[in-house]
Amino acid sequence: MKQKYLLLVLWILTGCVGQKQNSEDEVSNLDIPLRKTNYEVMMSTFVDSISYIPLETKDECLIGSIDKIIVTDNFYYIVDKTISYSVFCFDKSGKFIHKLSNRGVGSGEYMRINDVDIYKDNVYIWDCSLQKLFIFDHFGRFIEERKFDYMAESFSVLDDSWIVFYADYKDNGKYSCNNSYPNVLFVNIDNKQTKSDLFFDSRMSFPGIMSSPFNFVSNGNLVTSLNDTIYQALPSVTLKRKYVVRFGEQNQKAKKDYIEKLRTETVDLYRGRELRKNVPYVYAFLETPSYSFLKYNLGDYYYLGIINHKESDAYVxxxxxxxxxxxxxxxSIAIFMPLVTYKNAVYSYRSPDGITFDEAFKKHIEPDDNPIIVKFELK
Known part of the structure; x- marks a missing residue:
């Protein structure tokens, strides 16, 4: 009895749960054609309407780059990680509301932005270099910061207590289990309880692994570059297996060989690129009630898989x-480049270059104006 109690305590403290998946998950298989030919899909087959929201342009809200878009009922949040290190807030008409820019070395200040999430109108900013999560209110006023001992690239706020981090194959030795590191860590910010998942071999050559920067952008969905399963992080502190992506026997063998080389050899960035040329790479999964979208590539071929939920998940x-x-x-104006979903719409953006006054925009557009949000309402 004492031994069982000790094991339970160790599980709670370390969250070391291994790689077993819940056998009760309802998992669907996606058989991917992976054509090495040009095959067009007409946008009108799944998009009902397109609308454009020019973002207001003035000195205090000049956007350097768009690294992430977050959509809520009332606002668009534009994340600029690399130029202004800021989060911009616009209302649904594109009017500028405020800018959150708190870069520095003092209390409540971050050095870099790895990821951003919005929960109950609060803005959460993750700085992996400091291993800190910064929390601001809707108006950009600092609330608090939390220090963690986990290296992660992206995260999602699941509820009032739980946050999930995705490491993207970083060395988190403190959470190692049987010579493996967890790619996912659930953290309770109230009592610091943790639960780790999706372990990978610690002998992997990390520089040779392709990054997965587009995680948690749609309903907590998660993809990893060495795993063929699409997951969803849930507030119940579990990873739900949603789809298994199947690329065919030959491509699966190429991926298996690539992973074995990562495990047994020293693979730097350049050799990793060469090894990946024949390996399919899934880098984003976005979900709506009507359709889901899977983005992947094989060498120089780029693919968008469209899953039609209205027709028993028919795949195009x-x-x-x-x-x-x-x-x-x-x-003929918008390019379908899905970055985020909200309700039954997909959102992207386009540069104002080459655009002048048009009925679609209701105003004159200058080439150096802020980008234009594009909303694709789905059928």
Missing amino acids: ESSGYKKMNVVNDMD
Whole structure:
């Protein structure tokens, strides 16, 4: 009895749960065509309407780059990680509301932005270099910061207590279990309880692994570059297996060989690129009630898989050499480049270059104006 109690305590303290998946998960298989030809999909087959929201341009809200878009009922949040190190807030008409820019070395200040999430109108900013989570209110006023001992690239706020981090194959030795590191860590910010998951071999050559920067952008969904399963992080502190992506026997063997080399050899960044040329790479999964979208590539071919939930998850794949081959047959302005979903819409953006006054924008657009949010309402 004492031994069982000790094991329970160790599990609670370390969260070391191994790689077993819940056998009761309802998992669907996605059989991917992976054509090495150009195959076009017409946008009108799944998009009902397109609308454009020019973001207000003035000195205090000049956006350097768009690294992430977060959509809520009332606002657009634009994350600029690399130029202004800021989070911009605009209302649904594109009017500028405020800018959160708190870079520095003092209390409540971050050095870099790895990821951002919005929960109950509070803004959460993760700085992996400091291993700190900064929390601000909707108006950009600092609330608190939390220090963690886990290296992560992205995160999602699940509820009032739980946050989930994705490491992207970083060395988190403190949470090692049987010579493996966890790619996912659930953390309770109230009592610091943790639960780790998706372990990988600690002998991996990390520089040779492709990054997965587009996680948790849609309903807590998660993909990893060495795993063929699409997961969803849930407030119940579990990873739900949603889909298993199947690329065919030959491609699966290429991926298995690549992983074995990562485990047994020293693979630097350049050799990693060469090894990945024949390995399919899934880098984003976005979900709506009507459709879901899977983004992946194989060498120089880029793919968008469209899952039609209204027709028993029927799968259509667009493919193109160095391009994503979804054709805008509706207005010729927008490019379907899905970055985030909210309700039954997909959001992206486009540069104002080459655009002048048009009925779609209701105003004159200058080439150096802020980007334009594009909303694709789905059928």
